[in-house]
Amino acid sequence: DSGVTQTPKHLITATGQRVTLRCSPRSGDLSVYWYQQSLDQGLQFLIQYYNGEERAKGNILERFSAQQFPDLHSELNLSSLELGDSALYFCASSTGQGVGPGYTFGSGTRLTVV
Amino acid sequence: QQQVKQSPQSLIVQKGGISIINCAYENTAFDYFPWYQQFPGKGPALLIAIRPDVSEKKEGRFTISFNKSAKQFSLHIMDSQPGDSATYFCAATENFGNEKLTFGTGTRLTIIP
Numbered sequence: 001d002s003g004v005t006q007t008p009k010h011l012i013t014a015t016g017q018r019v020t021l022r023c024s025p026r027s028g029d030l031s032v033y034w035y036q037q038s039l040d041q042g043l044q045f046l047i048q049y050y051n052g053e054e055r056a057k058g059n060i061l062e063r064f065s066a067q068q069f070p071d072l073h074s075e076l077n078l079s080s081l082e083l084g085d086s087a088l089y090f091c092a093s094s095t096g097q098g099v100g101p102g103y104t105f106g107s108g109t110r111l112t113v114v
Numbered sequence: 115q116q117q118v119k120q121s122p123q124s125l126i127v128q129k130g131g132i133s134i135i136n137c138a139y140e141n142t143a144f145d146y147f148p149w150y151q152q153f154p155g156k157g158p159a160l161l162i163a164i165r166p167d168v169s170e171k172k173e174g175r176f177t178i179s180f181n182k183s184a185k186q187f188s189l190h191i192m193d194s195q196p197g198d199s200a201t202y203f204c205a206a207t208e209n210f211g212n213e214k215l216t217f218g219t220g221t222r223l224t225i226i227p
Contacts, residue, residue: 031213033215048213056214092157099146100163101163103213105159
């Protein structure tokens with residue numbers, strides 16, 4: 001157990017729908033990162049939050065948004081879903097002091113859009 | 115734009131052999147190069163990492179070789195075991211002030227008895 005908890009583990013939804021993925025970081029970690037892993041693109045950085053504030057943004061679609069709450073858990077919201085959004089979505093957490101051994105990934109949420 | 119290129123896409127090695135996975139990068143601002151191991155149904159887990167001020171780092175059976183001038187780095191797994199069968203990702207980041215990892219596309223390693 002990495003200490004980073006992601007729910008749900010699996011999600012199947014229809015095109016056009018909206019879903020919310022949840023991530024609880026390791027105890028003491030202030031930063032949360034979201035990555036998308038698809039077969040043809042590998043792992044792609046989406047967005048980072050640090051202590052409730054957005055810190056960095058990657059190639060995140062406008063249909064996607066995220067937030068980090070006062071208790072430091074984070075949610076990734078995906079709307080107007082398309083077939084191509086089917087992927088594994090990973091959350092990682094760290095203290096926010098750079099990438100290192102403490103940069104830890106959760107087990108992911110597998111999203112299937114049908 | 116893929117900033118970290120990884121090869122091969124898949125690799126089959128006999129038990130006891132050496133597994134070698136290669137990566138090349140373009141961004142000269144990268145200054146931290148981790149390798150991650152991922153088993154099915156799990157998230158990537160840090161295996162070993164190197165900074166560009168050294169040319170080699172060894173941890174047990176795992177070694178990273180780093181060539182700064184060629185902008186290449188590789189993972190060597192000595193005495194490969196069936197339990198090493200997993201997908202391996204190289205990654206890179208501009209460590210200070212930037213915690214975004216740029217990943218290679220992954221190598222599926224299979225160790226056969």
